[in-house]
Each structure stands twice: as C-alpha cells, then as structure tokens.
Amino acid sequence: MRASSSERRPDDGAFEALSLRNGAAVSLGDVPDMNFDSFARWIAGSVRTGCRIAAFFAVARGRLEHRVENNGTHFLYAVLADDATGLLTVARAPVSGKYPSMARAVPALHLFERVIYEKNGILPEGHPWLKPARFENPSGPAAGDMDFYRVDGDEVHEVSVGPIHAGVIECGHFRFQCLGEEVLHLEISLGYHHRGVEKLLAGLSPARIPSLVEVTAGDSTAAHTWACCALLESLTDTPVPPRGHYIRALALELERLACHTGDVGAIAGDVGFLPTSAFCGRLRGDWLNMSAMLCGSRFSRGLLRPGGTNFDVNTILAREMAKKMETILRDVRGATHLIWDSPSVMARLTGIGALTKADAVALGLVGPASRACGLSPDARRSHPLPGLPAPPALCTADTGDVNARTKVRCDEIAASASFCLDALRDLPEGEYRFRPDADETLPLAPERLAAVLIEGWRGEVCHVALTDKGGGLAAYAVVDPSFHNWAGLALAMRGQQISDFPLCNKSFNLSYCGHDL
Amino acid sequence: MLEIFLERLRQGARTGTFPDALPDLPARFRGRPFIDAERCPAAAGDGCRCCLEVCPAHAIYREEDGLSLDMGLCSFCGECARACPKGAIIFTVDWRLASTVREALIVRPARYCAPSLPGGGLPASHGLPGGTDGRRYVLPESPITPVTARDRSLARSFRLRQVTAAGCGACEADLNVLTTLVYDMGRFGIDFVASPRHADAIALTGPVSRNMRQALEDCRAAMPSPSCVIAVGACAISGGLFRDPAASVALSAGIQEGAPPHMPVDLFIPGCPPHPCTTLDALLRFLGKKTPPLD
Numbered sequence: 001m002r003a004s005s006s007e008r009r010p011d012d013g014a015f016e017a018l019s020l021r022n023g024a025a026v027s028l029g030d031v032p033d034m035n036f037d038s039f040a041r042w043i044a045g046s047v048r049t050g051c052r053i054a055a056f057f058a059v060a061r062g063r064l065e066h067r068v069e070n071n072g073t074h075f076l077y078a079v080l081a082d083d084a085t086g087l088l089t090v091a092r093a094p095v096s097g098k099y100p101s102m103a104r105a106v107p108a109l110h111l112f113e114r115v116i117y118e119k120n121g122i123l124p125e126g127h128p129w130l131k132p133a134r135f136e137n138p139s140g141p142a143a144g145d146m147d148f149y150r151v152d153g154d155e156v157h158e159v160s161v162g163p164i165h166a167g168v169i170e171c172g173h174f175r176f177q178c179l180g181e182e183v184l185h186l187e188i189s190l191g192y193h194h195r196g197v198e199k200l201l202a203g204l205s206p207a208r209i210p211s212l213v214e215v216t217a218g219d220s221t222a223a224h225t226w227a228c229c230a231l232l233e234s235l236t237d238t239p240v241p242p243r244g245h246y247i248r249a250l251a252l253e254l255e256r257l258a259c260h261t262g263d264v265g266a267i268a269g270d271v272g273f274l275p276t277s278a279f280c281g282r283l284r285g286d287w288l289n290m291s292a293m294l295c296g297s298r299f300s301r302g303l304l305r306p307g308g309t310n311f312d313v314n315t316i317l318a319r320e321m322a323k324k325m326e327t328i329l330r331d332v333r334g335a336t337h338l339i340w341d342s343p344s345v346m347a348r349l350t351g352i353g354a355l356t357k358a359d360a361v362a363l364g365l366v367g368p369a370s371r372a373c374g375l376s377p378d379a380r381r382s383h384p385l386p387g388l389p390a391p392p393a394l395c396t397a398d399t400g401d402v403n404a405r406t407k408v409r410c411d412e413i414a415a416s417a418s419f420c421l422d423a424l425r426d427l428p429e430g431e432y433r434f435r436p437d438a439d440e441t442l443p444l445a446p447e448r449l450a451a452v453l454i455e456g457w458r459g460e461v462c463h464v465a466l467t468d469k470g471g472g473l474a475a476y477a478v479v480d481p482s483f484h485n486w487a488g489l490a491l492a493m494r495g496q497q498i499s500d501f502p503l504c505n506k507s508f509n510l511s512y513c514g515h516d517l
Numbered sequence: 518m519l520e521i522f523l524e525r526l527r528q529g530a531r532t533g534t535f536p537d538a539l540p541d542l543p544a545r546f547r548g549r550p551f552i553d554a555e556r557c558p559a560a561a562g563d564g565c566r567c568c569l570e571v572c573p574a575h576a577i578y579r580e581e582d583g584l585s586l587d588m589g590l591c592s593f594c595g596e597c598a599r600a601c602p603k604g605a606i607i608f609t610v611d612w613r614l615a616s617t618v619r620e621a622l623i624v625r626p627a628r629y630c631a632p633s634l635p636g637g638g639l640p641a642s643h644g645l646p647g648g649t650d651g652r653r654y655v656l657p658e659s660p661i662t663p664v665t666a667r668d669r670s671l672a673r674s675f676r677l678r679q680v681t682a683a684g685c686g687a688c689e690a691d692l693n694v695l696t697t698l699v700y701d702m703g704r705f706g707i708d709f710v711a712s713p714r715h716a717d718a719i720a721l722t723g724p725v726s727r728n729m730r731q732a733l734e735d736c737r738a739a740m741p742s743p744s745c746v747i748a749v750g751a752c753a754i755s756g757g758l759f760r761d762p763a764a765s766v767a768l769s770a771g772i773q774e775g776a777p778p779h780m781p782v783d784l785f786i787p788g789c790p791p792h793p794c795t796t797l798d799a800l801l802r803f804l805g806k807k808t809p810p811l812d
C-alpha cells in the first residue's frame with residue numbers, strides 16, 4: 001500500500017505531481033506544493049492526456065500545519081485518475097480568497113468550483129456561471145433560489161418540476177426551456193438533500209464512519225462503504241484477508257445487478273412496455289434479497305467494515321447463492337431479451353438522449369453513461385485494489401443514447417453475474433475479517449492523505465481523507481458518480497422531446513443525495 | 518408477441534404469500550431485538566457499557582432498570598449484539614416493528630419465554646451471537662391503533678403521498694417495491710399518488726434537511742383533512758444516524774430530527790430501511806386488517 005515515486009510529465013512543464021496507487025496513503029509532506037499557475041497547467045495538461053478529475057476540494061490551512069512557504073488561507077487539492085497508468089496523481093496549491101477559474105479550460109471542474117465557493121468561500125474568478133450547488137449555507141439563498149438559464153421568445157415556455165416529484169423518488173428541481181415539445185435547455189438545481197455528510201464524517205471517530213457512509217447514497221451502500229473502509233485501512237495499516245475482499249466484491253456486484261435490473265425495467269416501463277417492467281420490478285427485489293442472504297440487509301447495511309466484512313459466506317451459503325443466482329439470471333435474461341426483440345421498444349430507445357464522446361470526455365462522465373459513449377472508464381479494471389479476482393468484462397457501446405445506456409447495463413448484468421458465480425466458486429479459504437489483537441481501534445496515521453476509487457454501479461465513487469498532526473481527520477471528501485453525471489443528463493436533453501425526459505432520466509438514474517451529500 | 522407470452526409463462530405468478538402466510542425472510546435478517554434480562558450485565562446493575570460504546574446511532578442508553586434500545590433510532594447494524602460480552606442482545610427475525618406509539622419502539626430487558634406451541638415463535642438472526650442457539654422467540658407486537666377507528670372510509674382506499682426529505686434512497690426503494698407484483702399493495706387498496714390533494718397520508722422518509730422543510734410544509738398544507746403522517750425509517754422517526762441524542766440536537770446544521778414537531782406522526786415504521794414486510798405489516802394493521810399471528 002505504499003506510494004510509488006513522484007513522476008515527471010515532461011510534456012507539461014517542470015512540475016511534479018505525486019503518484020499513488022488506488023487505496024494508498026501518502027505523507028502530506030510529500031504532496032507537492034505548486035503555485036497556482038503550475039497547478040492549473042498540471043490539471044489541464046493531465047486532463048488533455050486522458051486523466052479524469054477524481055476529486056477537487058479545499059482544506060483550510062489551520063487544519064493542517066505542514067511546511068509551506070507560500071501563504072494562503074486554504075489549499076486546493078486535486079486528485080486525478082489516470083486510467084492508462086492505473087495511478088492516482090495528487091497535488092495542491094495554496095490560495096487565499098480567490099483563484100482564476102479553470103472551468104472553461106476543464107469543464108469537468110465547473111461543479112467542483114461551485115462547491116468550493118459555497119463551502120469554503122473561495123471565489124473562482126471568471127467561472128462561467130457561478131451559483132450555489134447545494135445551498136449549503138443557512139444564511140444563503142433558499143434551495144432553488146437562483147438565476148436559471150432562460151430562453152425568451154413568443155413561442156418559448158418554461159416547465160418547472162419539483163422539488164417533490166410525482167413518484168417515490170428523491171427531490172430536486174428541474175427547469176426546462178421548451179419550444180413546443182422540444183427542450184432547448186434543461187437546468188437542474190439540487191441541494192435539497194444536503195445533510196452535511198462530509199463535515200459530519202470529518203468529526204466522527206473512525207469506528208462510527210462506516211455507518212454514516214452507508215446512508216450517504218442508499219442504493220450505492222456497498223460502493224461507498226468499501227471506499228471508506230479502504231481509506232481507513234490504509235490510514236491504519238489494517239490488512240484485509242483475501243476472503244474479505246471477495247465477499248466485498250460480491251456485495252458490490254449484487255448492488256450493480258439489482259440497480260441495473262431495476263433500471264432496465266423502469267426504462268421499459270417509461271416506454272410503456274409492461275412485460276419487462278413487471279418482470280424486472282420483481283427481479284430487482286430478488287437481487288436485493290441475495291444481498292440480504294449475505295448480510296441480512298437488502299442494501300448491504302452492516303456488511304463492510306474495516307478489516308473485511310461482518311459476515312462470511314460458508315460453503316453451504318455459497319452453493320445456495322450460486323443456485324439462486326442462476327435462476328434469477330435466467331429470468332433476467334428472459335425479461336430483458338424481450339426489449340431487444342421488440343421493434344416498438346427499439347424505436348423508442350434509439351437516438352434518444354444522445355451524448356457525443358467529446359461531450360462525455362469534457363464533462364468527465366463516469367460509469368455506464370460514459371461507457372455508452374464509447375469510453376472505457378472502469379475503476380475495477382484501471383485501478384484495481386490488491387487482492388481481488390479478475391474484474392468483470394468491460395461493457396461498452398458507442399451511440400451514447402438511451403439505447404446504448406440500456407445495452408451497457410444489460411451487458412453488465414451478464415458480466416457481473418458471471419463474475420459473482422466465479423467468485424462464489426473460488427472463495428479463498430481463511431478469515432474474512434482481520435481482527436487486531438486488542439479490541440482497540442487502531443489510530444489513524446498522522447499527516448497522511450489517502451484516496452480510494454471504487455466502481456459502483458453508477459460509476460466511480462471517490463473518497464479522500466486527510467489526517468492532521470494528531471491523527472484526527474482534517475478533511476473527508478466524498479465524490480459520488482452522480483456529481484460528475486448530472487450535467488450529462490442536462491446536456492442529453494437538448495433538442496429532445498420533453499416527454500422523453502423520464503426515459504432519459506431513468507437511463508442515467510442519478511442519485512440526488514449522492515450529489516447533495 | 519408469442520415470445521412475450523411464453524416468457525410470461527416461464528416467469529410464472531410471483532406475488533408473495535405475505536400477508537396470507539408468514540414472510541419468507543433470510544436467516545440473517547435483523548428484526549426486533551430482544552435484550553435478555555438474565556444475561557445483560559447492565560440490567561444486573563453492573564457498569565457495563567460495551568453496547569453503548571459501539572452503537573453508531575446512539576440508540577442504546579441507560580435507564581434506572583438497565584438498558585433501553587430505541588428502535589426509532591436503530592440502524593439494525595448488529596454491532597451491539599457483537600459487542601455484548603454475555604450475548605444478551607439478540608436480534609430476532611421478527612419483522613413486526615411498527616407502532617402508532619413512539620414509546621413502544623423502545624425495547625427494554627425482558628425475560629425469555631419459550632413459545633407455547635412446538636415450532637412456534639421465530640428464530641434469532643443468524644450470523645450474530647444467539648443466532649444458532651436454537652431458541653425461538655415470541656415477542657409482543659408493538660401496539661397499532663387502526664386509523665380506521667377514526668375514519669372507516671380509509672379501510673378500502675388509502676392513498677399515500679411519499680415525501681423524501683433528504684432520505685438516502687433506500688427507504689424510498691423499499692417503499693417502491695410494495696407496488697411491484699411481489700407485494701402488490703394495490704390489492705389492499707393502498708397506493709402511492711402523485712398529488713397531495715389525492716392523499717390520505719404523507720409517507721415521510723429522511724431526516725428532513727433544512728432545504729426540504731418548505732417543500733414538506735407545502736405538501737402537507739396541500740392535503741385535504743383528515744390526513745396523517747407516517748414516518749418510514751429511522752431518519753424520519755428521529756433523525757437516525759444524523760441525530761446526536763446526547764445533545765438532543767441534530768448533528769448537522771442542515772438537518773432537523775425527522776418529522777418536525779408540528780407534524781405529529783401517526784405511524785412509526787422503524788428500520789434502516791424497513792423491510793417491505795415490516796412496512797406492509799404496519800400499513801395493513803393501521804388499516805385494521807389482519808396479518809399472520811406467530812404462536
């Protein structure tokens with residue numbers, strides 16, 4: 001779990017960012033201090049050569065008193081993911097009060113900059129359109145109270161939806177600018193679910209962190225909890241036995257299977273194709289019940305904890321789960337096969353809500369939404385944690401529309417299921433959770449930065465933690481895949497019929513609370 | 518078309534047997550906890566704090582006569598059962614957790630009594646201490662006063678407006694599942710509706726963030742009376758993991774402690790999230806319908 005040496009990128013000037021493996025911790029003193037210009041050039045240059053922004057956040061100087069000659073009230077930290085090398089790179093720059101916005105050069109930063117402005121009060125000068133991201137400040141504007149992009153004209157009308165939606169779903173506000181049925185622009189205003197998770201996490205004792213992380217984005221419990229466990233493990237040097245790794249991977253894939261199956265059903269429902277919708281509604285529950293077989297909770301609550309897992313899969317359970325899985329898989333295949341066989345469904349999915357590959361790159365999309373545009377980000381493959389079996393096959397499509405997103409999800413169901421069947425068969429012998437000799441929780445290493453990427457069903461979940469001199473948490477940053485992808489949904493709606501919004505929305509199915517934290 | 522028909526035959530009829538029969542819950546399901554007064558060191562006046570210290574939700578606290586575990590705060594993680602040196606906290610697979618009385622969600626130490634019928638009662642949750650000792654539990658159901666005592670007309674048509682006030686999505690997902698063919702809540706006359714004007718009750722989830730307060734108020738105000746509030750999940754009941762009971766305030770400035778004080782809750786459904794059977798059992802009993810007895 002040690003970091004590799006610093007790396008020089010000759011094409012981008014003479015500055016070095018620190019590289020680390022996924023799940024590793026590095027000493028804060030080793031994180032290079034760049035002046036802002038070098039920092040901005042490093043980010044832009046890295047993104048040009050294919051890196052993604054995994055996390056970008058500010059930490060107040062007072063929290064961390066390591067050596068710096070530069071003055072400044074805060075440090076901006078950037079963690080970039082390089083899929084080609086499988087490494088994360090990190091650097092920081094001191095800032096006071098403001099910095100020149102990088103969002104025009106690197107559009108994927110636009111929301112990060114808004115969040116930092118809102119949270120830390122640091123102004124990104126020249127940001128294309130600075131407005132609240134989560135309406136975090138009690139003294140600031142009320143949720144949804146901001147300038148919306150508006151199209152004027154005799155025939156233009158505005159449709160406003162939410163915060164409470166018609167269905168049983170989380171809350172958010174959408175504004176559509178429409179010309180007749182056609183959507184000229186959609187703006188999404190979130191923040192209704194802001195609970196202050198990052199701040200709470202930084203104030204909790206490490207033993208209580210996993211429980212709160214479990215409720216950060218409820219349908220991605222395994223992904224988020226795995227990320228936080230891996231962070232805590234690298235900060236405390238806690239090993240995870242191989243069996244624990246396998247069980248975690250099983251939980252993660254079961255979550256993916258449930259959500260993909262449910263969403264394919266919902267997509268079918270949104271085009272009025274009831275057989276698949278009805279079958280998948282049931283089958284999604286069957287996958288959730290498999291998580292409950294594993295740990296008693298349909299949402300993997302209480303399963304992942306630092307050092308491994310709380311529950312074992314013994315031979316009998318493994319056999320039972322495999323058997324059940326084969327039955328469910330057969331039914332899911334039967335249910336999803338119908339949509340690919342029905343020209344009326346295909347006609348409704350094809351060409352709807354298309355995103356180009358270039359847009360997906362610029363916005364920094366992740367997960368199936370990105371893989372449906374012909375890109376291949378998948379942290380399971382590019383940034384594997386040690387000790388895991390070979391990841392499920394990569395599933396991509398290239399038309400970037402609802403059809404492609406549906407196809408990627410259907411393919412991933414097959415890939416994940418076969419991964420799970422293999423994992424159940426090949427479960428390594430031995431312990432499933434490392435237990436320290438004493439009951440004491442291990443102390444966090446002081447002055448460290450640790451970063452983890454986990455590929456959840458929506459895309460990569462990134463957690464970053466910084467510890468201070470005394471081994472307390474100085475900052476905890478959470479980036480849910482939805483944070484990257486909401487802008488993708490807005491863009492996908494351009495030029496579409498407003499009546500196709502539910503369909504487009506379902507094909508992304510983003511998390512409100514994952515964004516709002 | 519033929520393919521659709523054949524697939525329908527292959528998939529078969531899948532409506533679950535609950536509530537006509539006992540639900541088919543996984544062996545590791547964690548339902549109603551039981552604190553064994555004979556084993557609990559704290560109940561015996563000892564200063565033991567093992568469970569209090571591990572509970573992430575601060576759901577266990579000390580009272581004069583021993584410990585209390587508040588299901589209205591509990592996330593059912595099972596850590597307390599693991600931490601107890603005497604194995605005094607046992608999670609059973611009893612899914613019947615809901616009550617119309619907040620106080621009834623508090624579990625206090627009790628003496629074990631075996632079911633009167635052979636094969637009666639419910640086993641303890643596997644994978645936790647007590648899971649394999651073969652005991653079976655008959656625990657008292659928390660009381661539910663049917664809303665139909667107030668208004669008969671609700672018995673045959675009960676419409677819910679679900680409001681997610683910063684819920685994480687899990688409670689919402691397991692409410693949604695009640696409309697699938699497995700639980701088919703519609704056959705009991707219960708349904709979700711889009712408009713608060715058509716609703717008899719708010720099904721509230723989430724700890725109620727500052728940013729959702731106004732929308733929640735607006736929704737409530739738009740409902741015709743009589744109407745009620747159903748708090749689904751630990752967050753809506755008490756703020757759950759977001760609440761700090763020691764200070765009796767929400768941990769985060771962005772959060773209030775579940776349903777606001779001026780929105781009295783008529784039905785509490787504990788869990789994180791509540792299992793669909795827990796919710797269905799609660800709603801049916803709330804409408805004065807029968808659910809399967811245990812003993």
Ligand code: SF4
Nearest residue numbers: 572591592594595597
């Ligand atoms: S099961 Fe409930 S009471 Fe026990 S430790 Fe977990 S949250 Fe606390």
